[in-house]
Amino acid sequence: MADLSKLSVHEIRQQLGVGALSLTPQLLGRLKRDPRQGVRQLYTTLKKRHDRERGEQARLDGMLNFERILWKTGVTRIAGVDEAGMGPLAGPVVAAAVVFPPGTALDGVDDSKRLDHEQRGMLAQAIRESAAGIGIGTVEVGEIDRINIYQAGLLAMRRAVDALPERPEHVLVDARTIPDLDVAQNPFTKGDGINFSIAAASIIAKTHRDALMDDLDRLYPDYGFARHKGYGTPEHQDAIGRVGPCAVHRLSFGIIRELCGEYSGLFYELRDRLVQAAAATDLAAFDEMLGARKADLGDDEHRKLKLMLSRRWKTI
Numbered sequence: 001m002a003d004l005s006k007l008s009v010h011e012i013r014q015q016l017g018v019g020a021l022s023l024t025p026q027l028l029g030r031l032k033r034d035p036r037q038g039v040r041q042l043y044t045t046l047k048k049r050h051d052r053e054r055g056e057q058a059r060l061d062g063m064l065n066f067e068r069i070l071w072k073t074g075v076t077r078i079a080g081v082d083e084a085g086m087g088p089l090a091g092p093v094v095a096a097a098v099v100f101p102p103g104t105a106l107d108g109v110d111d112s113k114r115l116d117h118e119q120r121g122m123l124a125q126a127i128r129e130s131a132a133g134i135g136i137g138t139v140e141v142g143e144i145d146r147i148n149i150y151q152a153g154l155l156a157m158r159r160a161v162d163a164l165p166e167r168p169e170h171v172l173v174d175a176r177t178i179p180d181l182d183v184a185q186n187p188f189t190k191g192d193g194i195n196f197s198i199a200a201a202s203i204i205a206k207t208h209r210d211a212l213m214d215d216l217d218r219l220y221p222d223y224g225f226a227r228h229k230g231y232g233t234p235e236h237q238d239a240i241g242r243v244g245p246c247a248v249h250r251l252s253f254g255i256i257r258e259l260c261g262e263y264s265g266l267f268y269e270l271r272d273r274l275v276q277a278a279a280a281t282d283l284a285a286f287d288e289m290l291g292a293r294k295a296d297l298g299d300d301e302h303r304k305l306k307l308m309l310s311r312r313w314k315t316i
Contacts, residue, residue: 004039009036012031012039013042023046023053028046031043056107056108062194063194066188075170076101077099077166077167077170078169079135079161080099080172080195080197080200080201081096081157081161081172082096082192082199083153083156084202084208085205087231088231089230089232089250089253089256090216090230092140092209092212093149093153094205094209094212095137095201095205096135096202096204097163097171098134098200098204099132099134099166100131101132104131106126109199109203110193112199112203112207115203121207124204127200132166133166134164135164136160137162137163141248141249141250153176154179157178158179158180167183170185171184172186172198173186173188174192174195174202175187175189209229210229213225223236224239254303254304264296264297264298266296266297270286270289271305273286274308274312280316290302
């Protein structure tokens with residue numbers, strides 16, 4: 001290794017930049033012991049970078065643990081599967097299935113919800129360039145309203161697997177098991193945050209769906225789909241209340257009917273009382289009143305008020 005005492009701080013930086021020096025624990029130790037103030041400051045900066053890189057490598061190793069076990073047994077076509085768009089009030093549910101060649105590792109891959117828009121876009125491109133196969137499954141609003149949102153998510157994932165260029169040998173899924181799939185599969189609770197292939201699928205599903213919502217924003221400009229992607233933000237709810245739902249709103253979602261004034265007068269009266277409740281005694285009285293009036297409310301209305309009440313209890 002080069003004699004650091006004969007190199008200036010600028011020369012050390014240059015040699016690190018061109019690869020003549022490697023950022024190793026041994027090099028950091030030598031920099032730390034150097035008496036020159038500038039070298040000690042460089043050590044502090046490089047130590048932080050080294051620790052970040054080691055932490056990212058450890059995180060990535062953990063996320064790839066299951067794939068590496070399967071790759072070692074000769075299972076090469078492992079599909080990570082995840083969906084996006086279960087919660088929004090509008091637009092399709094989209095799922096992605098991603099298969100990587102054995103040995104693949106991409107820095108930064110994580111649950112899409114932990115990444116910002118720019119990070120997701122860059123990683124989506126890297127995933128598409130590295131993947132051996134990608135499948136996309138979409139369930140449109142009409143199907144969502146007909147079969148319910150939970151089943152729509154499962155259907156989207158099944159379609160994503162079916163859309164892969166080659167049949168996978170093993171499937172890794174976020175939280176659920178895909179029904180009627182003749183391939184071995186493992187569900188992972190919060191899999192998009194702990195498994196590499198599922199996280200990659202979450203990024204592809206999210207970016208693909210976001211692009212679809214951008215297209216829908218141009219078709220239905222009154223709602224702001226490009227900004228909120230169909231989620232129930234105050235802006236979106238206000239637009240539904242003002243102009244009503246459009247063709248891509250999920251009419252089976254009770255909140256759509258609520259926003260359009262289609263619930264009973266009693267529902268809105270009770271909702272306003274709940275909003276005004278300011279203390280635990282008020283909430284307890286409201287709970288008693290809600291129980292007494294249950295028979296006068298629709299099932300969706302009663303369920304929504306109970307949910308609102310449980311959320312209010314958490315704020316007292």
